Amino acid sequence: MSSGREEKLVEWLFKNVGIEKETRAITVGKYFAIDGYSPRPIRVVTHIHSDHTVGLADSLRVSSYIVGTPLTLDLLEELAIHGSGLHSLFKAKRRPLGYGEKLEYQGSSITLVENAHTFGASSVLIELEGHRVGYTGDVKLGNNTRVMRDLDVLVIESTYGSPRYRRPFxxxxxxxxxxxxxxxxxxxxxxxxxxxxxxxxxxxxxxxxxxxxxxxxxxxxxxxxxxxxxxxxxxxxxxxxxxxxxxxxxxxxxxxxxxxxxxxxxxxxxxxxxxxxxxxxxxxxxxxxxxxxALSDHGDFDDLVAYVEMSSPRVVVVDASRNGEPYELARELFRRGYVTFVMPSTGENWVAGTR
Structure with a gap:
């Protein structure tokens, strides 16, 4: 990609994609908040683990839709909503999406992509203003994981983002x-x-x-x-x-x-x-x-790097809002030539050259 195109994409990225430190929400444009609370009309839940359902009660009060796979939403109803007093509100706002099904909203769209992390888990593809933004959620490579491709921006987790975290077995x-x-x-x-x-x-x-x-x-x-x-x-x-x-x-x-x-x-x-x-x-x-x-539902360091290599996005954003090693993963992607940012920033950003 030319440096001019790269600069324009990075400028667009910082206007439209963010990760909120307190709520851990991945935000895309004006409409989408993923795996954390932000006052946007669509809240997406990629899977049922508690660090990805942060602020769900607030989202139920503010957002128009709670989006997830049918299985994830049913599990949420049993594990997070049951006995909370929010059952009726959840019923009214839940919006199930099957894998590959697209939800159009205000000239943009969201598609949930199959992910082997846990039962019902998904990655998220958002198309906005001519750009394709993918968020892995927690990800595990396997037969049931579809790697998102042709992305302008890939947001990836970093739970096992250090070279120390390899499982050869x-x-x-x-x-x-x-x-x-x-x-x-x-x-x-x-x-x-x-x-x-x-x-x-x-x-x-x-x-x-x-x-x-x-x-x-x-x-x-x-x-x-x-x-x-x-x-x-x-x-x-x-x-x-x-x-x-x-x-x-x-x-x-x-x-x-x-x-x-x-x-x-x-x-x-x-x-x-x-x-x-x-x-x-x-x-x-x-x-x-x-x-x-050592039965894990996360990819190890090698799997995270392999996902990026298979996806080959124009820009990578490493999620630093959850437990993990975002800067070590960013350094490795930097070394391999990817344009890489860490969000939310703690004062240290990594930016690589063009691919």
């Missing part, structure tokens, strides 16, 4: 999880699995695909989320509320990650804690009855 983790659960069922008769919403159901689905037939037990909120997934065609089967599991001899319990610190280590169960923050080994024993397994 990532393709073997699923098999290790299945084998560890089977071992726990043989030895203890019961296994407790801890993880975040979405990752829990991913583990359930994986275990069922690999022939684990024992009943799955779970607390109420995890049960409701699992019920939504089944409604959308994700087959789990043989799952029950934890309070209904007294009659089972062998079973797997699925609980939220935050409950792992209260786990039982008395020899009555095998505990499995799923986290992406493991890079040396796919599995690590932390006590006699607990294993940490």
């Amino acid at each position: 990532k393709h073997s983790v699923e098999e290790i999880l299945v084998d560890t659960v089977r071992y726990g069922l043989r030895k203890y008769g019961r296994v407790h699995v801890y993880g975040y919403h979405g990752k829990l159901q991913e583990a359930m689905h994986l275990l069922r695909r690999n022939g684990v037939e024992e009943p799955f037990l779970m607390p109420e909120r995890v049960y409701r989320a699992t019920r939504v997934l089944e409604k959308h065609g994700v087959k789990i089967g043989e799952y029950y509320r934890e309070r209904d599991g007294d009659g089972f001899e062998r079973y797997v319990v699925f609980r939220h990650f935050n409950q792992a610190k209260y786990r039982r280590i008395d020899g009555s169960t095998l505990n499995i804690v799923m986290t992406g923050w493991e890079f040396e080994n796919p599995a690590r024993q932390v006590d006699e009855h607990t294993w940490v397994i």
Whole structure:
């Protein structure tokens, strides 16, 4: 691209694309706020994790539409709206979009793009004033991730944005999880699995695909989320509320990650804690009855760089509003010749030459 075109695009970028530090909203033009609150008519939620639903109640009061995939919106209704008093408002303003379906608004448009991060997750493509802006949300490369191309601007996450965060073993983790659960069922008769919403159901689905037939037990909120997934065609089967599991001899319990610190280590169960923050080994024993397994729903450093390389946008914006290493990722993209900015800026911007 010529330097004149580049300068015009960068000028347009800083007028039309931003990331708000307090609310973490990615804003595009006058109309779109993504994964955080900003007073715009369309609020987009890429997936159900709490750092991407920030300010949802405020958006419900101000925005005209709450946009997400049908599965994401149904999960939001169960996990974020249930019992909040905002149910009627959410029902009135929810605007489901299927993957590839375009919503036109005031001469601009938004399209949700398939993303393997978690069930129902999406990336976002916005077309505005002749420009194409893509936002990955949290992203994981895989068969169910479609890389956005022909972009003027790509906004990308940076959770594992450091070269320190590489998982050379990532393709073997699923098999290790299945084998560890089977071992726990043989030895203890019961296994407790801890993880975040979405990752829990991913583990359930994986275990069922690999022939684990024992009943799955779970607390109420995890049960409701699992019920939504089944409604959308994700087959789990043989799952029950934890309070209904007294009659089972062998079973797997699925609980939220935050409950792992209260786990039982008395020899009555095998505990499995799923986290992406493991890079040396796919599995690590932390006590006699607990294993940490590196099942992540995020791409590692190499995946983030690969996404940018496959997308080949004219300009890259690295999201610094959430946990991650935005400046290390920006340095690598800088080194590879991408025009790169970090937003919101903390006083250090990275700008590369033309491609």
